[in-house]
Amino acid sequence: MSKGWVSKLLTRYKVEGQAAFGPRSRRRESSPTAIPDHVVEQIVRLRKDSGRVRARCRPAHL
Structure with missing residues (x-):
């Protein structure tokens, strides 16, 4: 283990206690490039509204 990792664990332990050693998610808390809600x-609504038109334009074998 590196010095940096041990230092990070000690800091977590001081703040969180035993929970500092539990598994942690590596998932980001936000996604800055995500499409706004x-x-x-709007996209979902448009797809839902135009669904009937697309169904008629679809080839019969699909």
């Missing part, structure tokens, strides 16, 4: 809602 209002845009996603």
Whole structure:
């Protein structure tokens, strides 16, 4: 283990106690490049509204 890792664990232990040694997610807490929620809602609504048109344009064998 590196000095930096041990230092980080000690700091976590001082703040969190035994919970510092438990498993942690590496997932980011935010996604800065994510599509905003209002845009996603708009896309879903448009797809839902145009679903009937696309179904008629689809080839019969699909």
